[in-house]
Amino acid sequence: MTSIITRRRFNFGAGASAAALPLIGTGARAQAPLGVGFIYVGPVGDHGWTWTHDQGRLALEKEYGAKIKTSFIEKVAEGPDAARAIRQLAQAGNQLIFTTSFGFMNPTIQVAKQFPNLKFEHATGYQRAENVATYNARFYEGRAVIGTIAGHMSKSGQAGYIASFPIPEVVMGINAFTLAARKVNPNFRTKVIWASTWYDPAKEADAAKALIDQGCDIITQHTDSAAALQAAEQRGVFAFGQASDMKAFAPKAHLTAIVDDWSGYYIKRVKEVMDGSWKSGDVWHGIKDGMVKIAPYNDAVTPAARAAADEVTKGIVAGTLHPFTGELKDQKGTVRLKAGEKASDELMSKMDWYVDGVQA
Amino acid sequence: MTTAILVSILMTLVAASTPILLAALGELVTEKAGVLNLGVEGMMLCGAVAGFAVAFSTGSTMLGLLAAVMAGVATAMVFAVLTLSLTANQVATGLALTIFGIGASSLIGAGFVGRTITRLGPVFPAALSEHPWLRAVFGHDIVVYLSLALVIGVSLFLRRTRPGLILRAVGENDASAHAIGYPVIAIRYAAIAFGGALAGLGGAYFSLALTPMWADGLTAGRGWIALALVVFAAWRPGRLLLGAYLFGAVMTLELQAKAAGITWLAPELLAMTPYLATVAVLTMMSLGRRAGRANAPACLGKPFSAS
Numbered sequence: 001m002t003s004i005i006t007r008r009r010f011n012f013g014a015g016a017s018a019a020a021l022p023l024i025g026t027g028a029r030a031q032a033p034l035g036v037g038f039i040y041v042g043p044v045g046d047h048g049w050t051w052t053h054d055q056g057r058l059a060l061e062k063e064y065g066a067k068i069k070t071s072f073i074e075k076v077a078e079g080p081d082a083a084r085a086i087r088q089l090a091q092a093g094n095q096l097i098f099t100t101s102f103g104f105m106n107p108t109i110q111v112a113k114q115f116p117n118l119k120f121e122h123a124t125g126y127q128r129a130e131n132v133a134t135y136n137a138r139f140y141e142g143r144a145v146i147g148t149i150a151g152h153m154s155k156s157g158q159a160g161y162i163a164s165f166p167i168p169e170v171v172m173g174i175n176a177f178t179l180a181a182r183k184v185n186p187n188f189r190t191k192v193i194w195a196s197t198w199y200d201p202a203k204e205a206d207a208a209k210a211l212i213d214q215g216c217d218i219i220t221q222h223t224d225s226a227a228a229l230q231a232a233e234q235r236g237v238f239a240f241g242q243a244s245d246m247k248a249f250a251p252k253a254h255l256t257a258i259v260d261d262w263s264g265y266y267i268k269r270v271k272e273v274m275d276g277s278w279k280s281g282d283v284w285h286g287i288k289d290g291m292v293k294i295a296p297y298n299d300a301v302t303p304a305a306r307a308a309a310d311e312v313t314k315g316i317v318a319g320t321l322h323p324f325t326g327e328l329k330d331q332k333g334t335v336r337l338k339a340g341e342k343a344s345d346e347l348m349s350k351m352d353w354y355v356d357g358v359q360a
Numbered sequence: 361m362t363t364a365i366l367v368s369i370l371m372t373l374v375a376a377s378t379p380i381l382l383a384a385l386g387e388l389v390t391e392k393a394g395v396l397n398l399g400v401e402g403m404m405l406c407g408a409v410a411g412f413a414v415a416f417s418t419g420s421t422m423l424g425l426l427a428a429v430m431a432g433v434a435t436a437m438v439f440a441v442l443t444l445s446l447t448a449n450q451v452a453t454g455l456a457l458t459i460f461g462i463g464a465s466s467l468i469g470a471g472f473v474g475r476t477i478t479r480l481g482p483v484f485p486a487a488l489s490e491h492p493w494l495r496a497v498f499g500h501d502i503v504v505y506l507s508l509a510l511v512i513g514v515s516l517f518l519r520r521t522r523p524g525l526i527l528r529a530v531g532e533n534d535a536s537a538h539a540i541g542y543p544v545i546a547i548r549y550a551a552i553a554f555g556g557a558l559a560g561l562g563g564a565y566f567s568l569a570l571t572p573m574w575a576d577g578l579t580a581g582r583g584w585i586a587l588a589l590v591v592f593a594a595w596r597p598g599r600l601l602l603g604a605y606l607f608g609a610v611m612t613l614e615l616q617a618k619a620a621g622i623t624w625l626a627p628e629l630l631a632m633t634p635y636l637a638t639v640a641v642l643t644m645m646s647l648g649r650r651a652g653r654a655n656a657p658a659c660l661g662k663p664f665s666a667s
Contacts, residue, residue: 043466043576045473160619193618200580201571203611206372210615213368227571234479249476249573359621 034096036060036270037089038072039082041101046199048224048243050074052260053100053123059263060270068270078103086111090118096273098266099123108132119278121269124169126349128280135265138286139169140176140348141316142258144323145287145294146240147177148312149255150218151184152305153238160211161192162204162221162228166360168351170222176323177220178357184308191216192360201227212237219253229253238300245295256309257295264290284345288317324348331356367496369616374504375570377608379404379562379579382507383586384593384600385514386558391590392518393551394531394659398454399439400559401583402461407432407560409465412472412567412574421480424568425503425561432560433553435461440552444545447663462577472574480569503565508601510558515597527551531657534664544664559583585634592638595655607634 038057042050057070071094076085082104089097090111098121099108105125112120112132120132128134150159159181163170174192181188191214193207200223208219208231219232219239226249232239233250241247241257265285272278285291294313297306315321326337330353337343354360383400390397397403410431415424439457442448480501482489488498518524529537530547538544566578585607593600614630 045466045470045576047474047575191619191621193615197580199575199577201573201575201578202376202566202580202582203615205571206376206612207615207619209368209372210612210619213365213616214619216619225571225575226573230476230479230571230573248474 032093033067033069034064034270034274035092035094036068036070037092037094037097038070039076039085039089039097039099039101039104040072040074041076041078041103042074042199042224044072044074046224047226047246049260050100052243053098053262056262056266060266063267064270067274076104080107083107083110086120087114090115095119096121096270096278119273126282128282130280133269133280134282136284137260137262137291138284139258139260139292140172140323141286142292142294143173143176144180144316145309145312146220146256146258147180148184148309149297149301149305150177150220150238150240151181151188152302152308153255153300154181154185154188154218156215156217157185157187158189158191158214158216159218159220160208160214160216161190162207162211162219162223163192163194163360164198164223165196166194166352168349171351171354172348173222174358174360175351175355179323179328179355180312182355182357188357190358192358194360195223197223199224201225204228205231208232208239209235226250241295247295247298252298252300255298255301259293259295261291261293286316287313288319328355330354331358363493367493369612370496371499373605373608373612374500375608376611377604378504378507379565379570380582380586380589380607381511381601381604382503382562382565383559383583384589384604385507385510385597386555386562387586388590388593388595388597388600389514389518389527390551390555391660392531392595392657393527393548394534394657394662394664395443395548395552396450396454396661397436397439397457397552397555398451398587399435399457399461400555400586401579401581402458402464403432403435403556403559404563404566404579404583404586405461405465405577406435407563408567408578409469409472409574410560411564412477412572413468415477415568416472416475419477421478421568424477425480425564428560428564428568429557430560432556432558432563434556435464436552436556436559437549439556440549443663444548444552447665450661450663458583466576469574469576473576475573477568477572479572501569503561503569511597511601518597528657531659534659534662538664538666544666548664559586562586588635588638592634592641594641595657603634606637610634 040050044050044054061070073085076082078101086107096119100123102124105122105127108120108122109127112129122134124136125134161174178190191211195203195207204223204225205227208228212235217237219228221228221242226246229239229246229250232253238255239253241254243260245257247254322342324343326341327339328337329335383404387400407428411424411428414427415421439453442453443450482499483502484498489495526542527547530544534544563579567574589603592603610630610633617625
């Protein structure tokens with residue numbers, strides 16, 4: 001069972017408005033299904049970040065059927081106003097609420113205080129409470145895999161990287177990608193364009209074109225649309241998908257994609273609420289736990305590149321390979337990791353420096 | 361190699377400028393008739409989604425462009441009925457139209473997310489359109505040439521034809537135009553429809569040519585740039601063309617500078633330039649320079665009702 005509350009979206013027809021009605025007054029009665037709510041920052045139709053969270057919600061419905069009742073509010077602006085949307089879900093009888101963007105952190109904590117009996121889960125944040133847990137994915141592991149492929153597949157030894165904002169999450173990805181590529185080709189260079197937006201398809205496409213003009217023959221991105229892939233397809237160079245498998249947009253260019261898969265975590269946490277074992281905590285899951293996945297390789301990926309990429313994936317899963325292993329220096333020559341040392345989560349979550357080979 | 365990069369930059373520049381030019385040209389005509397329609401972004405999005413939906417369903421990009429024009433006109437008519445027939449406040453209605461367009465396009469487009477179509481291709485045969493440097497002139501699609509023709513057309517219409525003179529009269533002094541027998545409301549309906557048509561076409565340029573896909577908010581605020589551009593151009597089609605290409609050049613060069621690793625020129629500075637220029641033009645106009653004041657339609661944004 002699903003009910004959809006859409007803000008800033010016009011509900012034409014009785015069906016849409018009727019679907020929103022049953023939410024009001026569904027208190028926690030005995031035998032009633034467990035209410036699970038989601039707050040999304042983007043539209044479900046972004047085919048990226050929000051879409052992957054909604055796939056997680058759908059996986060929940062498939063797993064638990066009539067035992068749960070999910071609902072979501074999409075396109076919720078980050079910041080104070082989000083509290084209203086979170087409170088709406090809390091008052092509608094949901095017992096577990098996922099808030100799926102960094103900017104929902106303070107509103108989530110605030111609403112959680114008002115509803116001490118409900119459980120909250122906030123994605124990518126760092127503030128926790130008795131009834132607020134946090135979760136995030138180790139996307140940098142996926143970056144290391146695609147970086148390895150880029151090192152093998154690039155003829156010019158130059159990749160173009162369309163990035164959003166210089167926050168640790170993005171910087172970490174750029175470094176992991178470049179380090180992996182330079183293991184294959186020591187002269188590999190990554191040219192970064194800061195788009196200063198998460199989402200502007202035309203600008204992302206133009207950035208890709210500019211990078212290709214400057215000699216990059218591999219395009220990767222940390223922005224949300226598939227426009228850069230389309231530009232790569234048009235110009236006949238390779239590219240990687242972001243957040244979801246984007247092969248449909250660029251059948252020839254799309255080598256593989258880093259896919260976010262939240263379903264395993266969501267299913268586990270809902271079960272814990274059902275049997276009363278839910279506790280607040282913090283998880284940062286990666287390839288090993290299935291939260292980060294690598295999409296099927298394109299036929300164009302050479303056997304050598306496949307083998308090397310699989311090797312990296314296996315090493316990460318086995319724990320023998322960490323994308324950030326010393327000795328590691330930043331561009332100024334400061335030693336960030338001693339020989340053999342593996343980066344701590346603390347170091348990575350504060351990363352504000354670049355490795356050699358990055359032009360940012 | 362250098363020629364190849366220059367030609368490529370030029371192609372990107374033209375492509376980036378075209379949708380802004382189209383939307384701004386439509387708004388220019390609307391404003392010349394004395395109507396301020398702030399709903400350009402909304403009309404562009406409706407055009408973008410309608411164009412993509414029809415092109416995807418029929419497989420014809422041309423039908424998609426046609427549908428976009430009609431969708432733009434339809435959206436503009438909502439505005440026209442509210443502001444002209446019901447004399448609602450133009451600023452508030454225009455803003456509402458943008459919000460409506462964002463929502464409506466998202467609703468219509470929900471089923472088309474993740475789909476893709478064949479990109480709108482060049483007009484001329486491959487010998488010209490894929491030539492290493494001739495393609496800078498002949499390598500564009502039909503909408504680019506159409507937009508340039510429309511600039512000339514609108515310019516001639518406004519300055520050299522009688523209907524153009526009447527349209528300007530309606531925008532300059534609606535009461536006088538009404539007194540000597542011109543149908544003020546009907547002319548404004550037509551001007552708003554033209555603005556909607558070009559906004560729809562500009563929007564479809566995103567979903568059919570630049571990034572052949574549909575995603576929510578695809579135009580990402582270009583409608584607002586178009587609005588600023590009309591003021592920047594002091595309501596002159598020629599200067600509008602210059603302004604649109606200046607915007608396109610700045611947007612393209614900003615990215616090229618970043619890709620080339622040029623660090624001495626702050627890209628943020630480059631990104632600010634067109635807006636600073638707009639503010640400068642506005643300031644000059646309010647200081648009473650003749651060039652600007654002569655062109656701002658005197659009745660812009662004022663409701664009219666025949667008494």
